[in-house]
Amino acid sequence: MKAFAYLTADDFEAASKALAGKGPRAVAKAGGTDLLTLLKSRLLEPDEVVNLSRAKRGAGKGELSALATLAEVAADAWVKENFPAVAKAALEAATPQVRNAGTVGGNLCQHTRCWYFRDASYTCFKRGTGDCSAAPDGAENRYHAIFPHKRCVSAHPSNLAPALIAVGAKVACVHPDGDRTLDAEILYDEGPSGRRSDTILREGELIRAVLLEPSPLAKRSTYVELRERQSFDFALASVAAALDLDGGIVKDVRIVCGGVAPVPYRATAAENLLRGRKLDVEAAARAAVAGATPLSGNGYKVPILGELVRRALTELSS
Amino acid sequence: MSELRLGFPDNERKADVEIPPGTPPPWDLSTDHKVVGREHTRLDAVAKVTGRAKYSYDIRFKDLIYAKFLRSPHAHAKVKRVDLANAKAMKGVLYTESYEGETVRYAGQHVAGVAAESEEILDDALRAIVVEYDVLPCVTTVEEASNEGAPGVIEGRGNLEAGREQGNLKRVQDAHDEADIVVDAEYRTQVQTHSCLETHGSVCRWDGGKLTVWSSTQSTFAVRDGMARTFGIPQSDVTVITEHMGGGFGSKFGPDAWDQFCARAARATQRPCRAMLDRREEHLAGNRPDSIQKCRFSVKKDGTLMGAEVRSQGTSGNATGGANVYNPGIYRFRAAYSKQDTVLTHASSGRAFRAPGHPQGVFALEGMIDELAEAIGMDPLELRRKNDPNPVRLKEYEIGAKEIGWHRRKKSGSDAGPVKRGLGMASARWGHNARPGAEVRCTIGRDGSVILANGSQDIGTGTRTVIGLVGAEELGLGLDDVEVRLGNTNDPYGHGSGGSVTTPSITPPTRAAAFEAKRELLRHVAAAVGGDPDAMDLKDGKVTGAPRELTFKQACGMLAVDQVTALGRMEQKPGGGGHLYPPFTGEVAGVQFAEVEVDTRTGVVRVVKVVAVQDCGLVIDPLTARSQIHGGVIQGISYALFEERILDRRTGDQVNADFLGYKIAGALDMPEIVSIPFSVSQGMTTTGVSSLGEPPTVPTSGAIGNAVANALGVRIRSLPITPAKVLAALGGVR
Amino acid sequence: MEDGRIRVTRRDVLRGAGAAALVGAVAAGQEPAAPPAKGLARVGPGAVRVPFTLNGAAAEVSVEPRVTLLDALRDRLDLTGTKRICDHGACGGCTVFLDGKPVNSCLVLAVDVSGREVTTIEGLAKGDDLHPVQAAFVKHDAAMCGFCTPGMVMSCAALLSVTKNPTEEQIRRAVAGNLCRCGTYPHVFAAVREAGGGRGADGGAGEAAR
Numbered sequence A: 001m002k003a004f005a006y007l008t009a010d011d012f013e014a015a016s017k018a019l020a021g022k023g024p025r026a027v028a029k030a031g032g033t034d035l036l037t038l039l040k041s042r043l044l045e046p047d048e049v050v051n052l053s054r055a056k057r058g059a060g061k062g063e064l065s066a067l068a069t070l071a072e073v074a075a076d077a078w079v080k081e082n083f084p085a086v087a088k089a090a091l092e093a094a095t096p097q098v099r100n101a102g103t104v105g106g107n108l109c110q111h112t113r114c115w116y117f118r119d120a121s122y123t124c125f126k127r128g129t130g131d132c133s134a135a136p137d138g139a140e141n142r143y144h145a146i147f148p149h150k151r152c153v154s155a156h157p158s159n160l161a162p163a164l165i166a167v168g169a170k171v172a173c174v175h176p177d178g179d180r181t182l183d184a185e186i187l188y189d190e191g192p193s194g195r196r197s198d199t200i201l202r203e204g205e206l207i208r209a210v211l212l213e214p215s216p217l218a219k220r221s222t223y224v225e226l227r228e229r230q231s232f233d234f235a236l237a238s239v240a241a242a243l244d245l246d247g248g249i250v251k252d253v254r255i256v257c258g259g260v261a262p263v264p265y266r267a268t269a270a271e272n273l274l275r276g277r278k279l280d281v282e283a284a285a286r287a288a289v290a291g292a293t294p295l296s297g298n299g300y301k302v303p304i305l306g307e308l309v310r311r312a313l314t315e316l317s318s
Numbered sequence B: 001m002s003e004l005r006l007g008f009p010d011n012e013r014k015a016d017v018e019i020p021p022g023t024p025p026p027w028d029l030s031t032d033h034k035v036v037g038r039e040h041t042r043l044d045a046v047a048k049v050t051g052r053a054k055y056s057y058d059i060r061f062k063d064l065i066y067a068k069f070l071r072s073p074h075a076h077a078k079v080k081r082v083d084l085a086n087a088k089a090m091k092g093v094l095y096t097e098s099y100e101g102e103t104v105r106y107a108g109q110h111v112a113g114v115a116a117e118s119e120e121i122l123d124d125a126l127r128a129i130v131v132e133y134d135v136l137p138c139v140t141t142v143e144e145a146s147n148e149g150a151p152g153v154i155e156g157r158g159n160l161e162a163g164r165e166q167g168n169l170k171r172v173q174d175a176h177d178e179a180d181i182v183v184d185a186e187y188r189t190q191v192q193t194h195s196c197l198e199t200h201g202s203v204c205r206w207d208g209g210k211l212t213v214w215s216s217t218q219s220t221f222a223v224r225d226g227m228a229r230t231f232g233i234p235q236s237d238v239t240v241i242t243e244h245m246g247g248g249f250g251s252k253f254g255p256d257a258w259d260q261f262c263a264r265a266a267r268a269t270q271r272p273c274r275a276m277l278d279r280r281e282e283h284l285a286g287n288r289p290d291s292i293q294k295c296r297f298s299v300k301k302d303g304t305l306m307g308a309e310v311r312s313q314g315t316s317g318n319a320t321g322g323a324n325v326y327n328p329g330i331y332r333f334r335a336a337y338s339k340q341d342t343v344l345t346h347a348s349s350g351r352a353f354r355a356p357g358h359p360q361g362v363f364a365l366e367g368m369i370d371e372l373a374e375a376i377g378m379d380p381l382e383l384r385r386k387n388d389p390n391p392v393r394l395k396e397y398e399i400g401a402k403e404i405g406w407h408r409r410k411k412s413g414s415d416a417g418p419v420k421r422g423l424g425m426a427s428a429r430w431g432h433n434a435r436p437g438a439e440v441r442c443t444i445g446r447d448g449s450v451i452l453a454n455g456s457q458d459i460g461t462g463t464r465t466v467i468g469l470v471g472a473e474e475l476g477l478g479l480d481d482v483e484v485r486l487g488n489t490n491d492p493y494g495h496g497s498g499g500s501v502t503t504p505s506i507t508p509p510t511r512a513a514a515f516e517a518k519r520e521l522l523r524h525v526a527a528a529v530g531g532d533p534d535a536m537d538l539k540d541g542k543v544t545g546a547p548r549e550l551t552f553k554q555a556c557g558m559l560a561v562d563q564v565t566a567l568g569r570m571e572q573k574p575g576g577g578g579h580l581y582p583p584f585t586g587e588v589a590g591v592q593f594a595e596v597e598v599d600t601r602t603g604v605v606r607v608v609k610v611v612a613v614q615d616c617g618l619v620i621d622p623l624t625a626r627s628q629i630h631g632g633v634i635q636g637i638s639y640a641l642f643e644e645r646i647l648d649r650r651t652g653d654q655v656n657a658d659f660l661g662y663k664i665a666g667a668l669d670m671p672e673i674v675s676i677p678f679s680v681s682q683g684m685t686t687t688g689v690s691s692l693g694e695p696p697t698v699p700t701s702g703a704i705g706n707a708v709a710n711a712l713g714v715r716i717r718s719l720p721i722t723p724a725k726v727l728a729a730l731g732g733v734r
Numbered sequence C: 001m002e003d004g005r006i007r008v009t010r011r012d013v014l015r016g017a018g019a020a021a022l023v024g025a026v027a028a029g030q031e032p033a034a035p036p037a038k039g040l041a042r043v044g045p046g047a048v049r050v051p052f053t054l055n056g057a058a059a060e061v062s063v064e065p066r067v068t069l070l071d072a073l074r075d076r077l078d079l080t081g082t083k084r085i086c087d088h089g090a091c092g093g094c095t096v097f098l099d100g101k102p103v104n105s106c107l108v109l110a111v112d113v114s115g116r117e118v119t120t121i122e123g124l125a126k127g128d129d130l131h132p133v134q135a136a137f138v139k140h141d142a143a144m145c146g147f148c149t150p151g152m153v154m155s156c157a158a159l160l161s162v163t164k165n166p167t168e169e170q171i172r173r174a175v176a177g178n179l180c181r182c183g184t185y186p187h188v189f190a191a192v193r194e195a196g197g198g199r200g201a202d203g204g205a206g207e208a209a210r
């Protein structure tokens, strides 16, 4: 790690102010479980690290503090009861030690695990150092996206993001130019030409809390993932699904996939196919993967994703 | 003449032997052990569970400095220029080295080195070094390296190192002709890295012209001798200390480049210096080479194995040789032939890795045996029984088959699924590797204290405890009554821990030392109380055969000298050398059975149960023996399902040189494991103890591979068996 | 060092109340780089004094903000029981308790533990009295080379501190973040089963247990 000054913020407002306008010279740290790995490999060499971990949590009713740890989310009775996908996603993430330190905000804003992104000696669209190294011939891309973007084929790493999108969560953001509340899904909007940063947050903008509103859709939600190694592993693919059934007819449904695209991937075709009809799990599973364009080394993720959609919907329909 | 009872209760063989005077009578089936063969906790267990055990990584001095190499991101390059000016200008940078002008042959080869006051300064200094390379084209796979016109790895040398050729091809072809069925198949295994949790490295300190090295090594004496050569100083001026050691698995027989660099930095600065590799560097510090094994095997319908023909290639990176595989082997073939090539690539070099060549060879060999069984419609266990010459393994088949419930094995692919179960098995064969030359010193003090000392190391296999148990047995004492000193080259010589030589080679000298010290003690006792010292012995903390009751302590109190000391060696046959006693089989036999569950929708393989029956000669301690077998099985599972060094083919860089992308089995991946140490009176030495370190990891991947094939009805001939490969084999991948 | 220390209870920390008061880290012998902005306490990049509670006693270490808790423990405080194995959160060898919960000390900055409680493997046994997990590890031969063992012991002790009679599944999940290359896992499971008072029924506590 390069030496840095350490600024501990009392609240998100102060932290955001300290970060804004400094570009890569200042970074925010919550639990530090992702940030420290990037600092150690010198992918980031900020002059200042702004510590959020002692900021006032200030989360109100129906809110999940951005500083809540994954372990706290997984164990929270209200979340378990009303947003089972979120609790499950948190429980399945990482290791017990990481879940005790890693936070909701950090999990949503963590950087991709693409090994080319994480090694400064390769060019990388996300790092702004050139073209994606994972796409061309000869690249090792077995864990990458099957719904790749033209300019980046990394796989989205977060467990929480698909789950939060599936239950319709919003994120409350703080910035000196004005606070705002975004749909969790908007956070990852790629835009037409791709985006370097992992989220659409403005420079210095911070997530203060996640806003959760109970709904029948959210209550009937789940999260499933598939790991190569069971002990801990980033998921080969994950599916967060939420289903609102009315006498066997699908009133509303959300199917959001992790690990298969540079951002959480909304299986819109499958959702559209299901909405207003009798639940047809097989058709949904087929539709979810229909548009997949796997890379040289990850075609196997396609049937896995289909199976996860099948599992999630089957669980929700019983 | 005495009678030696060899083998195991169901299969005993007697041999008439001459016991040389002054040597302890050899242990055999008649020996009634008091300590040996019973469960004991390790002597260093408390130190390890409390964090008090000091590993080389943990050695600290007030004025300690830190050293590290800067490494090339390119696999093949000329180091044009190394600019150290910025690094040298930093406060706290104390020493630098440059490798300007050298040729880089793998991504991760060192090009510069720095030693500094703190790890933070060191980190800054390495970042500040500017290196210019002439980047050259690289080859990273066996196929690429074998292409016409491929860039050479070592100047003036082709990339193909035509290796060992064994057997008579003509005879094998005749056997194929005579056989009913001939099966051709190609098997592949991956590169596996050692992933020792304590990385390689050392702490070096000079006191005047004398060097002390705290080294994470499997061979304290090799490090001593290597350092003495490096610095042109006598061995007597080098002391190597390895009190505890966090795993080696074959990769730590140094001194390595970084150890020598560390010692140079320590000498230049006259300060103790630490150079321990980081995780990325550890992945590059050695590996189990990969293999492509083209096999043609044949069999008669009655299950007689006929011809076995293997052509293998593998890469040991930029090291010449070392990619041999153990295939064919184990079973009786009418005729066998193998040709084994090592292909040079621009990758970090292979090193010995727990049973070098065996897991990769046995994965293919045992797969082929199952393919033959399948082809003639014979139970694979039956086919093995028919062709296995080893009496120990024949018994182990029985024990293992019963424990796993082999009768439940269905016809391959017949399980209904979608989660399909399967059973598989595989075997291991290993040498009885007792090597002469190691020495143990036994000292008995007048207060009854006993010290057993040897300068080699305990790499986690329990050597310290084994020495204690064997010494205690000989002296009629308990494990707690003896003190074992290990891991300092100022004590008597001990071998490097490789080839599973340690326990078979260290136990006879331990016995000899304790035996001789005991005889000396008893002579003093006889001088004090009368009686015939040769009729006396030590049992249960007492002297037997003396004119009056004496405890061990009282006996020691009668010493006319301060202490008695004896140096024990492994006795050899007088004259020509060789082992004192005949062997039972002269080899070590093991069998493993695996039960797996394969989810055909996701391709995930879950190992449900593994049964490992493993011979290791006389079992010294069933508890630590079980640990050793468990450990071998677990590494085998990890090799079978998860581990794989992944190189980017364009750069030769390992993209998963960490513990996230390089996956080793964890707690949630554990099946039920039943480890059964199988005690055999093996003869040969005074203890009849045999090798156990490596063999238990050999058959696991073969057994799992066969179980997966049994579950699916489709065979995956490539390790690791990942969801990607399972789904591809099932035809589910577009 | 007692005087420079700011006492806080664990509950205060969890609530995040009075955050500014918690920042006990003080720049040591260096000028502040800029006047501190409102709501921000700035230290470093030079060495910073970090007062905290270590194994039940007041402690202090002086390090740059970029130094991890792991390196501070090992290289500054000579507590080498905690191991550096991957340095990236992926092995559990560096597990310590931070305010009672197991975390990877390689992913925690030392400045961050200011005013908080850290327990390392050295603080687990009471003198020669081993923690029940440690005693059971000895008995069941759950340490081979022993390099993963301190971290493994910490994860198991953390489990037993909240789950009296853990099931095999709970044990496995509690040590899922601890890698062992020698392959002691089955022995670890047996040890924790015994230390936990035998094979218990699933309390359903699940993740909350950790």
Ligand SMILES: Cc1cc2nc3c(=O)[nH]c(=O)nc-3n(C[C@H](O)[C@H](O)[C@H](O)COP(=O)(O)OP(=O)(O)OC[C@H]3O[C@@H](n4cnc5c(N)ncnc54)[C@H](O)[C@@H]3O)c2cc1C
Residues within 6 Å of the ligand: A027, A028, A029, A030, A031, A032, A033, A034, A035, A036, A052, A066, A067, A070, A092, A093, A094, A095, A098, A101, A102, A103, A104, A105, A106, A107, A108, A109, A110, A111, A157, A158, A159, A160, A205, A206, A207, A208, A232, A233, A234, A235, B660, C088, C089, C090
């Ligand atoms: C071994 C291992 C395994 C893992 N496995 C998984 C897994 O399976 N699934 C999974 O989802 N994750 C996994 N992770 C990642 C882990 O969950 C994240 O590292 C963690 O959640 C990040 O939280 P943090 O508070 O530590 O973030 P930090 O490391 O502090 O920050 C991460 C990033 O988020 C930014 N940030 C933090 N908080 C905020 C905020 N409030 N607003 C805006 N930006 C913010 C930081 O600037 C930084 O860029 C794994 C990590 C490890 C080490």
Ligand code: FES
Residues within 6 Å of the ligand: C083, C084, C085, C086, C087, C088, C089, C090, C091, C092, C093, C094, C095, C104, C105, C106, C107
């Ligand atoms: S050293 Fe911290 S988790 Fe590996």
Ligand code: FES
Residues within 6 Å of the ligand: B197, B246, B247, B460, C142, C143, C144, C145, C146, C147, C148, C149, C179, C180, C181, C182, C183, C184
């Ligand atoms: S005991 Fe060696 S790594 Fe676990």
